[in-house]
Every structure is written in structure tokens, then in C-alpha cells.
Amino acid sequence: MNQTAIIKPVPEGTRTIGDVTVPEPVFSCRDVDVFYGDKHAIKKVNIDIGRKQVLAMIGPSGCGKSTFLRCLNRMNDTIVGARVEGLIELDGQDIHEKRQDVVQLRARVGMVFQKPNPFPKSIYENVAYGPRIHGLAGDRAELDEIVNLSLRRAGLWEEVKDRLNQPGTSLSGGQQQRLCIARAIAVNPEVILMDEPCSALDPIATARIEDLIDELRESYAICIVTHSMQQAARVSQRTAYFHLGDLIEVGETNKIFTNPQAKLTEDYITGRFG
Amino acid sequence: MSPSILFVLIVALSVLAFQLGKTRAIAMVGGQRRIRDLHSLPGHYGLLTAMWCGLPALVVFLTWVLLQDAVITRLVIAQLPAASQALPDAQLGLLLNDLRNVVAGDVPPEMVAPETRVAAAQYAQSRDIAELALTAIVISIGIVGMLWVRAKIRPDLRARNSYERVIEILLFGCSAVAVFTTLGIVLSIVFEAFRFFSIVPVTEFVFGTNWSPQMAIRADQVGSSGAFGAVPLFAGTLLISFIAMIVAVPIGLFSAIYLAEYAPIKVRKYVKPLLEVLAGVPTVVYGFFAVTTVGPALRVAGEAMGLPVAGESALAAGLVMGIMIIPFVSSLSDDMITAVPQSLRDGAYALGATRSETIRQVVLRAALPGVVGGVLLAISRAIGETMIVVMAAGLSANLTANPLEAVTTVTVQIVTLLVGDQEFDSPKTLAAFALGLILFLVTLLLNVIALYVVRKYREQYE
Numbered sequence: 001m002n003q004t005a006i007i008k009p010v011p012e013g014t015r016t017i018g019d020v021t022v023p024e025p026v027f028s029c030r031d032v033d034v035f036y037g038d039k040h041a042i043k044k045v046n047i048d049i050g051r052k053q054v055l056a057m058i059g060p061s062g063c064g065k066s067t068f069l070r071c072l073n074r075m076n077d078t079i080v081g082a083r084v085e086g087l088i089e090l091d092g093q094d095i096h097e098k099r100q101d102v103v104q105l106r107a108r109v110g111m112v113f114q115k116p117n118p119f120p121k122s123i124y125e126n127v128a129y130g131p132r133i134h135g136l137a138g139d140r141a142e143l144d145e146i147v148n149l150s151l152r153r154a155g156l157w158e159e160v161k162d163r164l165n166q167p168g169t170s171l172s173g174g175q176q177q178r179l180c181i182a183r184a185i186a187v188n189p190e191v192i193l194m195d196e197p198c199s200a201l202d203p204i205a206t207a208r209i210e211d212l213i214d215e216l217r218e219s220y221a222i223c224i225v226t227h228s229m230q231q232a233a234r235v236s237q238r239t240a241y242f243h244l245g246d247l248i249e250v251g252e253t254n255k256i257f258t259n260p261q262a263k264l265t266e267d268y269i270t271g272r273f274g
Numbered sequence: 275m276s277p278s279i280l281f282v283l284i285v286a287l288s289v290l291a292f293q294l295g296k297t298r299a300i301a302m303v304g305g306q307r308r309i310r311d312l313h314s315l316p317g318h319y320g321l322l323t324a325m326w327c328g329l330p331a332l333v334v335f336l337t338w339v340l341l342q343d344a345v346i347t348r349l350v351i352a353q354l355p356a357a358s359q360a361l362p363d364a365q366l367g368l369l370l371n372d373l374r375n376v377v378a379g380d381v382p383p384e385m386v387a388p389e390t391r392v393a394a395a396q397y398a399q400s401r402d403i404a405e406l407a408l409t410a411i412v413i414s415i416g417i418v419g420m421l422w423v424r425a426k427i428r429p430d431l432r433a434r435n436s437y438e439r440v441i442e443i444l445l446f447g448c449s450a451v452a453v454f455t456t457l458g459i460v461l462s463i464v465f466e467a468f469r470f471f472s473i474v475p476v477t478e479f480v481f482g483t484n485w486s487p488q489m490a491i492r493a494d495q496v497g498s499s500g501a502f503g504a505v506p507l508f509a510g511t512l513l514i515s516f517i518a519m520i521v522a523v524p525i526g527l528f529s530a531i532y533l534a535e536y537a538p539i540k541v542r543k544y545v546k547p548l549l550e551v552l553a554g555v556p557t558v559v560y561g562f563f564a565v566t567t568v569g570p571a572l573r574v575a576g577e578a579m580g581l582p583v584a585g586e587s588a589l590a591a592g593l594v595m596g597i598m599i600i601p602f603v604s605s606l607s608d609d610m611i612t613a614v615p616q617s618l619r620d621g622a623y624a625l626g627a628t629r630s631e632t633i634r635q636v637v638l639r640a641a642l643p644g645v646v647g648g649v650l651l652a653i654s655r656a657i658g659e660t661m662i663v664v665m666a667a668g669l670s671a672n673l674t675a676n677p678l679e680a681v682t683t684v685t686v687q688i689v690t691l692l693v694g695d696q697e698f699d700s701p702k703t704l705a706a707f708a709l710g711l712i713l714f715l716v717t718l719l720l721n722v723i724a725l726y727v728v729r730k731y732r733e734q735y736e
Contacts, residue, residue, distance in 0.1 A: 078623060080539075103626045111624035117617040120640040129635070130625040180621070187625060 007048075008089070014046045017261045018251035022050040022238075026191055026221045027072060032086035034067050034076065041067045043245045044086070049191070054213060054222045056236035056253065058229060060268065063242040065225045069193050072223065073109040074102050091190075107134050110184035114196040116176030118168030118183075123160050126168040126179055127151060130187035146186055154182035155212050174205025181212065185220070192216065194224040198231065210235050229269055233257050241265045277339050280409055284335060284416060288328030291420040295323025298427050314434035322433045325440055327420035331412045338408050346400045350393050358389060373397060463714060466707035473701045474502045479708060481505065485671035485682075487691060487702045502705055504712070506671040510681030514592045514667060515656040517677055521596025522656075523649055526603025530645075533604070534611035535633050546608070553601040561665035564594035569666060572678075581678060586668035589677040595662050602652040603645075610644030611637060647728035654720035658713060660685040684709050 007021045008028045014020065021028075025048035034042035042064045049055050049072075057065040067076070074095060076082040088095050095105050107130070118126050127147045130136075137143035147164075151157040156178045160171070168179055177197060184192055194213070198206040213222060213235045226232050232239055233253060240250040241264070249262040260266040299319035303311040312319070347370060351359060358369060369390060375381040376394040383391050427433075471479070482503020529549060533542050569590040576583030583589070614637050622632040638645070668680030669690060691706040 073624060075620065075624060078620070103628055106624055106626035111620075113617055113620060113624075115617055117615070117621040119618060119621065119636050129622075129627075133625070133627050133631050133635075183621075183625065 010046050011044075014044065016046055016247045017249045017265075018256075019238075020046050020048060020250055022048045024051060025049055026051050026091065028087075028089050029071075030087040030089075032068070032071060032084065032088060034064070034071060035083045035085075036067075036079070037081045041245055042071070045247045047240060047247060047250055049221055049223060050238065051221050052217060052219070053238060054217050054224060054236040056232035056239045057223065057225045057242060058227075058232050058239060058268070059242035059248075061227075062244075064245040065240075065242045066195050068242070068247075069195055069223060069225050072191070072193055073106050073111055075111065077102060107187050108189050109191045109193060110187065110189035111193040112177070112180050112184055112195070112197045115200050116173055116180050118171070118176050118179050121168060122165045123151075123168050123171070123179060124164040127182050127186045130183060134187055136187065150182040150186040151179075153185055153216070154178045155208065155215075156182055172205070174201050174208060177201060177205070177209060178212065181209075181216075185216070189220065191221045191223065194222065196225050196227060199227060206231070229257070241268060243268070276405070277335075277408075280335065280412060284328055284331050284412060287331070287413070287416045287420070288324040291327035291416075291423075292320040292324040294320075294420060294424055295427065296320030298323075298424050299429075299433070302427060303429050312429050313432050314437075318433040318437050319427055319431070321437050323420055323423045323427075325437065326423040327416045329440070330419055331416040334415055335408070335412050338404075338412075342401070342404055342408075346397060346404060349400060350397045353396060354393055355389055377401070460714070463707050463711045466704055467711040470701060470704035470708040473704070474708075478502060479504050479705075483673050485687070487687070487705050500701060502701065504684070504709065506673040507682060507684045507687055507709065508712075509673055509675075510588065510667065510671070511657055511683040511685070513588050513675060513677060513681055514595060514663060514683060515653060517589060517592025518595040518599055518656045519649070519653060521593055522599040522603050522652055525596075526600045526648075526652075527607050527645065529600070530604040530607035530611060531633060531638075534608050535629070535637065546605075549604055550601050552598065553605075555598070557598065557659065557661035558665075560594050560598050561661045564590050564662055564666035568594055576678065583678045584668070584680045586666055586680045587678050588667060588681045591663050591667035592677065594666065595656055595659055598659070598662065599652045599656055602655055603648055606648030606651065607641070607645045610641040610648065613644070614640045643727050643730060647724040650720050650724035650727070654717040654724070657720075658685065658717050660689060664689055684713050688713075 007023065008025075008030065010020050011031050027047075027049035029045060029047050029049075032042060032045045033040065045068060057069065059065050070076045071084050071088060072090075072095075074084075076084055084096070090105070090108065093100065119129060121129070124147055127150050128137075128143055131143060131146050137146055148157065151160065156175060159175060160179075168176065171179060177200075181192075181197075198209050201209065210231065213224065216222060217237075224232075224235065236253045238250065239253045239256040241248045241256065241260075241262070243264050249256065249260060249265045251261075256265065257269060260269060296316045296319055299312055299316045300306055300309060303309060309316055350373070351366070351370075358366070361369065372381065372386045372390050373394045374397075376383050376386055376391065377398050383394065386394070479502050482501065483505045484501040484503045485506045486501045488500045529545075533546055533549075537545065565586075569585055569587065572587060572590050572593075573583045573585060618636055618640055619632055622636045627636070663683045663686050667683060667686060669682050669686065670680050671682050671687075672679055674681060688706045688709050691703060691709075697703060
């Protein structure tokens with residue numbers, strides 16, 4: 001299928017202001033609805049996610065940004081009573097299609113969580129876990145290479161190279177979060193989803209993660225949910241503003257922050273609520 | 275006044291003291307509306323007064339009631355004729371028994387010896403005096419305590435603090451009861467076991483392979499020399515516990531995994547309590563299930579396969595014991611698996627792990643120490659289990675690893691040694707205490723390890 005250069009048309013009646021579409025998107029989402037039981041958590045969201053750039057999702061608590069993020073690798077499948085409707089395409093393929101295996105989807109779309117959640121294994125085994133279950137390494141040497149590379153790219157190698165056999169939980173919070181990022185990039189995904197990755201970290205650890213996100217952008221598409229508008233402004237190229245399940249406005253980050261079009265967006269980023 | 279009425283009186287007096295203290299406190303600051311001038315709530319002053327009224331009185335009351343009989347008995351004995359006092363302890367005991375029966379009115383006075391009759395009259399008289407004295411003393415202690423605190427009540431009296439301090443001491447006392455009981459049990463076993471080891475060498479007991487705990491009543495009796503080698507018993511215990519764990523660990527663990535990870539909420543809601551019902555079945559019921567159903571069934575099955583299965587076999591006892599222990603393994607494992615944070619599962623799912631990969635490599639790994647702890651508790655339960663093995667495992671002390679034969683266990687032997695008429699100076703009876711001591715040490719060790727492991731695991735996720 002010729003997926004590049006085609007911009008998937010946005011359905012009529014979308015209320016989102018700004019540039020919903022991008023050329024050659026990695027993800028394109030059309031009319032996505034999410035229900036938790038009777039609760040309508042996400043309402044008709046249309047958005048494209050571009051390659052090699054960072055999309056920040058901001059908005060007040062409970063606005064559905066994390067829910068939307070979890071749609072992209074079908075993590076909502078694990079929640080009882082959650083239902084996702086609408087079209088989400090990864091490289092032009094519907095991720096809800098029958099023959100789409102959720103295991104493969106998640107290998108292509110990595111995720112980093114709010115609280116660092118290293119497995120109760122050694123540092124090495126934490127990073128090696130993904131490559132192992134997907135059979136990415138032929139032998140031990142290859143696996144060592146993947147672990148080494150992933151830890152380097154996550155900026156953790158120098159700190160842990162002498163203690164790869166110690167438990168991952170023995171690291172500090174910021175190191176644990178970088179370990180989780182290393183774990184995610186070890187399976188070589190196309191997209192990395194980050195759900196408030198710095199909210200449990202101190203400012204120094206946060207700054208390191210932000211630098212890391214900036215470096216990773218050269219290889220991956222990154223979606224980051226954040227409560228910090230400064231963080232969104234620092235790390236992202238595009239920003240999406242969610243409000244009560246609606247995607248209000250999306251566009252280039254500097255445009256959103258300097259010249260927001262929607263009243264709600266302006267109120268939020270000027271600190272009138274949220 | 276009889277002790278029970280006196281007890282009720284003390285309680286009533288304390289209630290009165292509460293009211294008195296409370297009203298007094300309110301009166302000190304000049305009425306209900308000014309009670310904020312008091313350091314504590316009026317009720318605290320009431321409670322403090324009630325406590326000083328009731329507690330010392332109760333303490334005196336209880337000690338008195340406990341000691342009264344011994345003291346009076348001694349007084350009565352001192353007044354007996356010299357001939358009676360010189361009697362050996364056993365006969366003196368009989369005499370005192372007669373005496374108490376007469377006092378209680380169970381035996382008419384005409385039926386006992388005249389000097390006993392006199393002594394009984396003395397006993398009854400002393401008792402009446404004692405009870406009268408007790409009543410007077412206890413009630414005056416109560417009243418003095420009540421009035422003393424009432425006089426001390428001032429707005430700045432820290433009634434709440436004093437009251438809470440006393441409550442703390444009471445709570446400590448309650449927990450001390452459990453600890454001291456355990457200590458008492460241990461000491462009683464240890465002393466009897468040492469008496470046993472002074473007759474039978476420890477080495478023979480621990481390393482001997484022949485168990486036949488008979489003691490001769492006459493010197494020329496057949497089989498007059500007992501053998502106290504406990505190895506066959508421990509071997510039997512281990513064999514049965516091993517079979518039980520082979521049944522209980524996989525079934526318990528797998529059902530825990532199903533319940534915690536796969537079962538729909540509805541299924542879990544009904545299956546989990548049902549599984550735990552297994553723990554509530556009396557062990558004697560398991561015992562006759564083993565004897566009447568499992569044992570014969572195994573024998574029939576064995577015959578069909580040409581294997582000689584004894585009617586009472588280690589296998590039957592072990593299988594049924596395993597079923598009994600399933601809930602111990604499953605319930606604790608289920609708790610541990612449920613306690614693994616969802617974020618760990620999410621982490622694995624987000625890497626593209628399947629459900630079974632997540633459970634095997636992440637969830638179970640995280641829950642492992644807890645599961646191990648649960649299994650250790652189950653083992654100690656299996657080792658100490660008595661009823662099933664008494665009924666289903668047999669009595670013959672075979673040293674064998676063949677589960678189809680009858681074996682006997684430590685607990686079974688303790689039961690058989692102590693059932694019936696005993697003389698507590700023969701090694702036959704004392705052997706039970708030695709066995710009990712070893713059993714106690716083993717299960718204690720297992721429990722300590724299990725608790726340590728479980729606690730260590732809990733800390734990790736809090």
C-alpha cells in the first residue's frame with residue numbers, strides 16, 4: 001500500500017483546531033472514541049503522529065490524554081470494561097484488525113510509564129527481556145550487544161556497566177526510569193509512548209530524561225503525556241491540548257504556546273485553570 | 275459473700291466511680307458549658323476514677339481467690355492431729371479430698387472419720403471468715419481508690435494521659451499472655467524431653483533405626499527391651515509430607531495463578547471461598563475419607579496394576595493431606611500474586627510479552643519469595659498434621675521410601691504413646707516429649723524462615 005505522501009482525510013465535523021494531519025504520519029487516528037463502561041472518556045479524536053518528532057499531550061487531569069496514549073499500543077485491552085472505537089492506523093495498518101497481533105504491535109510501539117517499573121530481575125535481564133521474548137538476538141554475544149547499545153542510548157551505560165548483575169530495583173528513581181527507557185528501546189520500536197515519565201523524578205533526573213528524549217527523537221517518533229507545560233515546550237515539536245475527552249487544539253509547539261487559537265487552550269497555558 | 279457476687283459488686287462500684295469522677299470534673303470548672311477548661315474530656319476523669327476504684331480491687335480479689343484455698347488448707351493441716359500430719363503425701367491427699375467433699379456437701383459428715391469432720395468444720399469456718407474479710411478489704415480498696423482520685427481531680431489533671439497509659443499496660447499484658455503461654459509450653463516439653471534423654475542417649479534417639487517403644491513391666495517379659503531410634507518416624511513423616519507437597523504445591527500454585535490472573539471476577543468470587551472451605555474441613559473428616567475411600571481405592575488400583583499396596587499406606591495419607599493443604603498454598607500464593615503491582619504487568623505487556631510470558635517471567639518472579647513462604651508454612655503444617663496420619667498411615671515403624679507401604683509418623687507415635695494409662699517416669703511416655711520437642715523445633719524453624727521470607731518480600735513493594 002502506498003502509505004507515504006498520502007494524507008488521510010479528516011472526517012467532517014471535527015472540532016479540533018489546528019494542524020491535525022502531518023505528511024507521512026507513523027500513526028493516524030480518525031474518530032477515536034474510548035468508553036470505560038458508561039463513561040465516554042475520549043470523544044472523536046483525530047490526530048496524526050509524525051515520524052522523528054516529539055508530540056506532547058497536555059491538558060488538565062482526567063482529560064483523557066493518558067487514555068488516548070494507551071490506545072496507541074492497545075494497553076487499554078488489559079482494562080476490564082474499556083472499549084475503543086474508531087480507526088487507528090500504524091503505518092497504514094489498522095491496529096485493531098483481526099490479523100494484527102497485539103504482541104507485535106507492542107514490540108513496534110514501546111511504552112514508558114509514570115512510575116519506573118523495573119522487573120524484579122538484574123539490570124541486564126531487564127533490558128534483555130524484550131529481545132529475548134521476541135527472539136531478536138541469535139546468541140549471547142548479540143544479546144550483550146543489544147543490551148550495551150540500549151543502555152548507552154538511554155545514557156545509563158556509564159553508571160551501571162560494572163553492576164549489570166545487580167537488581168534493577170537497586171537503582172535510583174531517575175536511573176530506574178532510564179532503565180525502563182533502555183528496556184523499551186531494546187526491542188527497537190518505531191514509536192515510544194511516555195506517560196508522564198518524569199512526574200516521579202527530581203529536577204536533575206528530569207533534565208536528564210528530557211535531554212534523552214531530545215536525542216531519541218533522531219530515531220523514533222515519541223508521544224509524551226506531561227503535566228508540565230515547560231516540559232512540553234522544551235522537548236516537543238508538536239503539542240496537542242486535550243480537554244474533558246476532546247482534542248481541542250493541535251499544532252506546532254511554539255505556535256500553541258505563543259499564539260493559541262482556542263480559548264480553552266489559551267486559558268490552560270496561561271494558567272487560568274488546570 | 276460469694277466471690278461471684280463480690281465481682282459484680284466491684285463492677286457496679288466502678289460504674290458509680292465513673293459517674294462520680296465525671297460529675298466532679300464538670301463541677302470543678304462550673305458546669306457542662308465550661309468543660310473546655312478541663313485538660314481532658316469529662317469522660318476521661320470518669321474513666322480514671324473508675325480504674326483506680328476497680329483495678330486494684332480486682333487485682334486483690336483475683337490473687338485472694340487464687341491463693342485462698344491453698345492458705346486455708348495449710349492452716350487446717352496444721353491443726354490436724356500429729357498422727358494425721360505424719361501421713362505420707364498420698365494418704366494426706368485422700369484425707370483432704372474427704373474433707374473437701376464434706377465441706378461441699380457431697381458426702382454426709384457421718385461417713386468420714388471424726389477428726390476429718392472436725393477439720394472440715396474448721397475449713398468451712400475459715401473459708402467463711404476469709405470471704406467476709408475479702409469482701410470488706412476489696413470494697414474498702416475500691417472506695418478508697420475512688421475517693422482518692424476524686425479528691426485529686428483538678429482542671430489541669432492530665433486524666434486522658436494517665437488513662438491511656440493504663441490502657442497501654444493492659445494491652446501489653448494481653449500480648450504477654452500469648453508469649454508466656456508459648457514459653458510455658460516450650461519449657462514443659464524441654465524438661466520432660468531432658469528426662470527422656472537422661473535415660474535414652476540422644477545419639478540413639480536421633481540416629482537409631484529401630485523404633486519399638488516397649489518397657490517391661492516384669493523383667494522376664496518378652497520384648498522387654500525398648501528401642502527408641504526415631505529415624506523411621508522422621509522418615510515416615512518426611513515421606514508423607516513429601517507426597518502431600520507433591521499434590522499441594524502444583525495444584526495450589528496453579529489454582530492461585532488461575533484465580534489471580536485468568537479467572538473472571540465472577541468465577542473468582544465463588545471459587546476462592548470454595549477452595550478455602552477445604553481448610554475448614556475437620557482433619558478427622560479427611561482422616562476417614564483417607565481410610566474409607568482413598569486407601570481402598572488405591573489398593574484396588576494397585577492390584578489391577580500388580581502392585582502390592584498396603585491397606586494403610588503412606589500414599590493414601592499423603593494424597594489426602596496434600597488436598598487438605600491446597601488452600602494454604604493457594605490462598606497465600608494468590609495474595610502474593612495479587613500484591614504484585616499492576617505496573618509490573620503493564621511493563622511486560624508494553625514490551626509485547628504475552629500473558630503467559632508475563633505471568634511466568636515477571637509476576638511469578640516477583641511473587642516467588644511470598645509463594646516460597648506459603649509453601650514453607652504448608653510444609654510445617656503437613657509435618658505437624660496428626661489426625662489423617664493416625665487414621666490412614668498405620669502404626670508400624672517401617673524404614674522405607676516406598677509410598678505403597680504403611681509407615682508411621684512422629685505425630686502418630688506421640689498420640690499412641692500418650693493415649694491410655696500412663697506412668698510419667700517410663701521412657702515410653704517420656705519419648706513422646708522428645709518427639710514433640712524435635713517436631714516443635716522443626717516447625718518453628720520452618721515458620722521463622724517462612725515469616726522472614728514473606729516479610730522481606732512485603733517490604734519490597736511498600
